[in-house]
Amino acid sequence: MTTDISALLTRLADPATRPDPYDTLRVLRERSPVLDPVSGLVVVARRADCEAVLRSPGVSSDRRGAGITVVPQQPNLINLDAPDHTRLRRLAGRAFKPRVIERWRPRVEAIARELLTGIAEGGGTADIASRFAYPMPVRVICEMLGVPRRDHPVFERWAHAIAYTVDPRLVPGRLDAETIADVEEAREGFAGYFSELIDARAKDPREDILSELIAAGEDEDRLTRTELVIMCILLLVAGHETTANLILNGVLALLRHPDQLGLLRDDPALAGAAVEEVLRYDAPAQMVTRIAGGPLTVGGMEIAAGSPILLLLAAANRDPDVHEAPDVFDITRGDGGHLGFAAGAHFCLGSVLARLEATIALSAFATAFADPVLVRESLRYRPHIAVRGPDRLQVSFSGISPEALEALGATERVHG
Numbered sequence: 001m002t003t004d005i006s007a008l009l010t011r012l013a014d015p016a017t018r019p020d021p022y023d024t025l026r027v028l029r030e031r032s033p034v035l036d037p038v039s040g041l042v043v044v045a046r047r048a049d050c051e052a053v054l055r056s057p058g059v060s061s062d063r064r065g066a067g068i069t070v071v072p073q074q075p076n077l078i079n080l081d082a083p084d085h086t087r088l089r090r091l092a093g094r095a096f097k098p099r100v101i102e103r104w105r106p107r108v109e110a111i112a113r114e115l116l117t118g119i120a121e122g123g124g125t126a127d128i129a130s131r132f133a134y135p136m137p138v139r140v141i142c143e144m145l146g147v148p149r150r151d152h153p154v155f156e157r158w159a160h161a162i163a164y165t166v167d168p169r170l171v172p173g174r175l176d177a178e179t180i181a182d183v184e185e186a187r188e189g190f191a192g193y194f195s196e197l198i199d200a201r202a203k204d205p206r207e208d209i210l211s212e213l214i215a216a217g218e219d220e221d222r223l224t225r226t227e228l229v230i231m232c233i234l235l236l237v238a239g240h241e242t243t244a245n246l247i248l249n250g251v252l253a254l255l256r257h258p259d260q261l262g263l264l265r266d267d268p269a270l271a272g273a274a275v276e277e278v279l280r281y282d283a284p285a286q287m288v289t290r291i292a293g294g295p296l297t298v299g300g301m302e303i304a305a306g307s308p309i310l311l312l313l314a315a316a317n318r319d320p321d322v323h324e325a326p327d328v329f330d331i332t333r334g335d336g337g338h339l340g341f342a343a344g345a346h347f348c349l350g351s352v353l354a355r356l357e358a359t360i361a362l363s364a365f366a367t368a369f370a371d372p373v374l375v376r377e378s379l380r381y382r383p384h385i386a387v388r389g390p391d392r393l394q395v396s397f398s399g400i401s402p403e404a405l406e407a408l409g410a411t412e413r414v415h416g
Contacts, residue, residue: 004031005028005031005034005035005036005043006036006037006038006039008024008027008028008031009028009036009038009039009041009043009170009171010170010171011024012024012025012028012170012385013170013171013385015381015383018381018382018383018385018388019379019381021286021314021388022314022315022318022327025045025312025314025315025318026315026318028043028045028312028315029045029046029312029315029316029318029319031043032044032045032046032049032299032312032315033045033046033049033298033299033300033301033303034301035301035307038171039169039170039171040068040307040308041068041168041170041289041308041309041310042292042298042301042303042307042308042309042310043310043312044298044299044309044310044311044312045311045312045315045316046299046315046316046319046321047316047317047319047321047322047339048299048319048321048322049298049299049316050311050312050313050316050339051316051339051343052298053290053296053298053309053311054290054311054339054342054343054344054346055343055344056296056344058292058293058294058296059290059291059292059293059296059309060081060290060291060292060293061078061079061080061081061085061290061291061345061346062079062080062081062291063079063289063290063291063308064079066291066308067169068168068169068289068308068310069165069166069167069168069169069289070164070165070167070168070169070179071164071165071167071179071180071183073165074165074187074230075230076088076230076231076233076234077089077092077231077234077346077349078166078234078346082345085345085346086345087221088223088227088231089345089349091213091216091221091222091223092213092216092223092231092235092349093349094212094216095209095212095213095216096209096349096350096352096353097352098352100209100212101352101353101356102356104140104144104353104356105356105360107140107143108136108140108356108357108360109360109408110408111136111139111140112132112136112360112361112364112408113364113405113408115131115132115135115136116132116364116368116400116404116405116408117400117405118131119131119132119400120399120400120405124396124397124398124399125375125394125395125396125397126394126395126397127378127392127393127394127395128248128251128365128393128394128395129244129248129390129391129392129393130392132247132361132365133244133245133247133248133251133361133393134156134240134244135152135156136244136247136357136361137239137240137243137244137247137357138152138155138156138159138240138244139152140239140353140357141235141236141239141240141243141353142155142236143208144208144209144210144239145197145208145209145210145232145235145236146197146201146206146208146209146210146211147193147197151193154189155236155240156240157186158185158186158189158190159186159236159237159240159241160241160382161179161182161183161185161186162183162186162187162190162233162237162241163237163241163382163384163387164179164182164183164384165183166288166386166387167384167385167386168287168289168310168385168386170310170385187233190229190232190233190236191229191233194228194229194232194233195225195229197210197232198210198214198225198228198229198232201214202214209235210228210232213228213231213232214228235350238348238349238350239350239353239354241284241384241387242284242285242350242354242387243284243350243353243354243357243358244389245284245387245388245389245390246275246278246279246283246284246354246358246389247357247358247361247362248389248390248393249278249282249283249284249388249389249390250274250275250278250282250358250361250362251361251362251365251393251395252282252374252379252390252393253277253278253281253282253329254274254362254365254366255372255373255374255395256329256374257329260274260329260330260331261366261372263331263332264331264362264363264366265366265367268363268366268367270331270332271359271360271362271363271366272355272359273331273332273333273334274331274359274362275355275358275359275362276337276338276340277329277330277331277333278340278358278362279317279338279340279341280317280318280323280333280336280337280338280340281317281318281329282314282329283313283314283317283338283339283340284340284387284388284389285313285340285341285342285348285386285387286312286313286314286385286386286387286388287310287311287312287313287314287385287386288311288313288342288386289308289309289310289311290308290309290311291306291307291308291309292304292305292306292307292309293305313339313340313342314388316339317338317339317340322335322336323335323336341354360408364404364408367401367404367407368400368401368404368405369395369397369400369401370397370398370399370400370401371397371398371399372395372396372397373395373396373397374393374394374395375394375395375396378392378393378394379392379393379394380392
């Protein structure tokens with residue numbers, strides 16, 4: 001039994017499993033909660049159990065020094081507990097209120113239109129990853145932070161490296177020296193860049209998120225320079241990597257389910273529901289880790305204080321106790337919600353922005369592309385485990401609808 005759990009986690013960590021981890025996740029869900037004596041992880045994969053852990057005040061998000069991630073952690077919103085987490089989230093949250101994010105809708109639509117126009121000019125085959133899903137969110141979050149467009153490519157490379165910091169160590173072993181070196185290079189590059197940008201915005205505020213973060217505060221409480229730098233890194237990586245994967249997982253699901261693609265094409269108002277179903281069916285955030293702050297009972301299992309806990313959110317999102325036919329992709333489902341943005345105190349701060357971008361992207365894909373077909377042999381996944389999505393996804397198509405592109409510009413013209 002325990003050896004079997006270790007083998008399942010080894011399989012989950014194997015890059016060959018990345019295209020379809022759901023059979024492995026199903027078995028782990030059926031066995032959970034369970035302790036893997038090899039890795040020391042308590043595996044939790046049922047929806048009710050995962051949600052209980054995420055909402056429990058007796059569970060810690062501070063994994064620094066615990067050795068359960070592939071590379072060492074820095075203090076930020078995702079690995080701090082109250083009161084530090086509460087303070088940082090309160091200050092940063094002011095820049096991510098729905099009314100603030102909604103102001104960016106015209107610009108997001110304009111970026112989507114520009115990228116799709118470029119695809120239309122390039123012929124009948126395109127890699128949706130490199131031509132649309134990755135550049136769209138990186139341009140959005142970089143513009144929101146005030147990063148000039150010329151610097152976007154290096155930011156994308158650094159963001160891919162930083163994404164390793166949330167990968168759990170499913171299989172014991174030595175750290176990958178090359179991975180750590182890439183992460184440290186990215187951290188140093190981001191830190192130097194944002195330090196200079198923070199100085200510039202402090203002297204000359206603009207209508208961007210960085211200026212909002214610098215100004216955010218109550219009385220004398222403000223984000224420190226170090227906190228601002230780390231916050232910018234987190235926002236850029238989360239706003240880029242996870243949103244790109246959300247878009248790509250959605251495009252892939254629609255291509256594999258032509259009936260659902262047809263529903264969305266006929267009724268673009270279903271785009272929001274489609275995003276919610278992608279977050280349930282194939283969310284980019286596949287798993288998170290926590291530490292038991294004290295003795296804990298989960299699903300009838302006693303968990304000792306200090307135990308590392310692996311929450312398999314992707315398995316929980318397909319729990320048959322919550323969803324009927326959970327392995328079916330149905331954008332009209334509307335049942336039971338999901339843990340695609342986690343839950344509790346660490347519910348994703350950027351969820352409003354991610355939903356906005358993905359809604360615009362999936363609606364645009366469904367309405368703009370004529371006769372889109374997945375080039376199956378092109379599909380390739382990134383090596384990351386916790387944040388999962390394709391690295392390459394080619395689509396052939398017979399054309400791009402000018403009317404769909406024109407509709408994407410309507411909001412910008414109204415607000416312009």
